[in-house]
Amino acid sequence: MTDPRLTPILSIAGLFGLWIVAAALTGDPQVLPQPWGLAAPLVQELRSGELIRHLGATLLRVVWAFGLAMGLGLALGLAMGRLPRLNAWLDPWLVIFLNLPALVLIVLCYLWIGLTETAAILAVTLNKIPNVTTVIREGARALDPQLDAMAHVYRMGRLARLRHIVLPQMAPFITAAARSGVAVIWKIVLVVEFLGRSSGVGFQIHLYFQLFDVAMVLVYALSFICVMLAVEWLLLQPWERRVRRWRSA
Amino acid sequence: MITVGIRSKFFGATQVLGDISFTVAGGETVAVLGPSGVGKSTLLRIVAGIDTDFDGRVDRPENMAIVFQEPTLLRWRSVLDNLMVVHPDLGRDRAMAALERVGLASKGADYPGQLSLGQQRRLALARAFMGRPEGLIMDEAFVSLDPALAKTMFDLTRSLIAETQPATLLVTHDIAEAEALATRILSLSGSPATLSEHTSA
Numbered sequence: 001m002t003d004p005r006l007t008p009i010l011s012i013a014g015l016f017g018l019w020i021v022a023a024a025l026t027g028d029p030q031v032l033p034q035p036w037g038l039a040a041p042l043v044q045e046l047r048s049g050e051l052i053r054h055l056g057a058t059l060l061r062v063v064w065a066f067g068l069a070m071g072l073g074l075a076l077g078l079a080m081g082r083l084p085r086l087n088a089w090l091d092p093w094l095v096i097f098l099n100l101p102a103l104v105l106i107v108l109c110y111l112w113i114g115l116t117e118t119a120a121i122l123a124v125t126l127n128k129i130p131n132v133t134t135v136i137r138e139g140a141r142a143l144d145p146q147l148d149a150m151a152h153v154y155r156m157g158r159l160a161r162l163r164h165i166v167l168p169q170m171a172p173f174i175t176a177a178a179r180s181g182v183a184v185i186w187k188i189v190l191v192v193e194f195l196g197r198s199s200g201v202g203f204q205i206h207l208y209f210q211l212f213d214v215a216m217v218l219v220y221a222l223s224f225i226c227v228m229l230a231v232e233w234l235l236l237q238p239w240e241r242r243v244r245r246w247r248s249a
Numbered sequence: 250m251i252t253v254g255i256r257s258k259f260f261g262a263t264q265v266l267g268d269i270s271f272t273v274a275g276g277e278t279v280a281v282l283g284p285s286g287v288g289k290s291t292l293l294r295i296v297a298g299i300d301t302d303f304d305g306r307v308d309r310p311e312n313m314a315i316v317f318q319e320p321t322l323l324r325w326r327s328v329l330d331n332l333m334v335v336h337p338d339l340g341r342d343r344a345m346a347a348l349e350r351v352g353l354a355s356k357g358a359d360y361p362g363q364l365s366l367g368q369q370r371r372l373a374l375a376r377a378f379m380g381r382p383e384g385l386i387m388d389e390a391f392v393s394l395d396p397a398l399a400k401t402m403f404d405l406t407r408s409l410i411a412e413t414q415p416a417t418l419l420v421t422h423d424i425a426e427a428e429a430l431a432t433r434i435l436s437l438s439g440s441p442a443t444l445s446e447h448t449s450a
Contacts, residue, residue, distance in 0.1 A: 146317060146321050149297070150321045150335075152297075153299065153314065153315040154335045154380070155311075164334045168326075243325075246326075
């Protein structure tokens, strides 16, 4: 118990223990299969190539929506944080969009644009932009005016200022927005797929929901959780360590 | 040469600066002396071109440099990169030479947070003089240094100014600093503030 690295492993083992006990108490694999009961359907989906195809479709949508929401939210948040007049105008919009339920945006996008890939990605992007904007705006307000003055006097170029002065100061806010962004976006992508796409993890979950196949629903859900954990550990955390390097030096 | 012709500067309805006209020739160091809160920083920001919302006119060289009270470094870039990012067209050799000149040659790979305050201020000086500025503005650049360190900094700054010959405007509340570096001392006083030749009491 002394090694702190053991804690998350033990914690996850505990979760599995809880699952096993619950499955044993239920006694009905139709309602809740044992963890090892998922092996056969998992192998079946892997063999047929279905699992990879649908994971890929969902991941592609997540990447698109994430890229668009981060890019647009970053630009909007920076502009609103630095220009008080623009902020005064756009802030009410932000509050409205922040409080618009994800489902409403999804349904409206599908109704207005049709059941297309564009509508799906747009719906997810629009859902996420307000959160990114809010977080980035806080960061933009905290930018050091003295550094701006320095860059101005030394006639640094726009791009150099963005790259060496603005973005490094914004890094903690960008990481926070990215972290919560990834988590929220993939959940909304599933809803979008559930309601109006014919591929992706959300579509498969819809299918097996109608077939009352709990095991398959769990196979798809857990597979995608694994993908997102890989994204967190292999991409987000190493990137965060890189931009924080100077703090610990 | 820096030519300042300010007619007035307001913050809202309050006039902070009145009629202020003076010139700083190349190679000359003019100190503007005044108590805190009199409007020195406002004057400095106008002369540096940071604040353009005033009535009047300031002519300054294209190639300006500034040294603030705080070192104002990019804490997320290495010591060497702090020079190269600000002066991208001067190249690595010039940056190394500038570090050498202020005694930081061995610190190029460190981050500014690993330097002492005195070293950080020397880095700010290196950044200012590396571009061979025609105009230089120093804003209380030597406050809160112990006397020995302040003396070293004065000597270093004086020789850098002598090598580079910029038109230097030094803003300070410290008469010792003004006397150590300036060829001419002006005082800023009153409300709205105006300039007068400094007469030592």
